Amino acid sequence: MQIEIKHSPAFASATVMLAPNEQVKAEAGAMILKTPSVNIETSTQGGFMKGLRRSLGGESFFMNTFTAGPEGGEVAFAPELAGDIVTWTLAGQTVFLQSGSYLASAMGVEVDSKWGGAKTFFSGEGLIVLKISGHGEVLVSSYGAIESRELKAGEMLSVDTGHVVAWSEGVTYQVRKVGGWKSTMLSGEGLVVDLTGPGVIYTQSRSPEAFLGWLIPKLPSQSNS
Secondary structure: OEEEEEOOOOOOEEEEEEOOOOEEEEEOOOEEEEOOOEEEEEEOOOOHHHHHHHHHOOOOOOEEEEEEEOOEEEEEEOOOOOEOEEEEEEEEEEEEEOOOOEEEEEOOEEEEEEEOHHHHHOOOOOOEEEEEEEEEEEEEEOOEOEEEEEEOOOOEEEEEHHHEEEEEOOOEEEEEEOOOHHHHHHOOOOEEEEEEOOEEEEEEOOOHHHHHHHHHHHOOOOOOO
8 A cells, every 4th residue: 555644744634545455444434535446344353342442442443444446546534633644664563552543554453452550540541552563554643743753772751641642662651740749730741651762652742631621611611590
């Protein structure tokens, strides 16, 4: 397949050109358009339990598989939030994505979930992260612009939990408070995750949680009168 990322970094979309009979799978609701030669099939991609684990990780229970006809075809995808998209090509390795960052992938890529335990429980980012492994391209989306960074062995970077997108296998992570509880509550920074190399990490320039924190107080409240 050939992938073209358009409209980066604010309103990115991904156009996938499929060879004859080639397939690509994507989050339910991610499709923008397709050519008539491309057929859609909806399934749990691995059974009920795998679909349930993905849904607990912030993704859809069902996934769509797009299959091109004998003449090939085209399908375009976009994430729910305004932001960027990057292609991460896997060659047998494993990477981890925070909930909501998976958009689409080649059929040789396995999309599952991984229990994050207390590391993610205290971050407010959910209990489960997605485990992505196999061979082929993965479309990773972000809220705002996305940036990659390579960490050397032992090199550490502290990132606000709302700005973490993905990291490669080999990167260890630990969620902690910015400082004491006073600093955590009053600084506006909350919790950070310490990511330690070696490996690649992706971060996003905007935080969905920060946007909701700004938006919700401004929404009109219902009056009992």
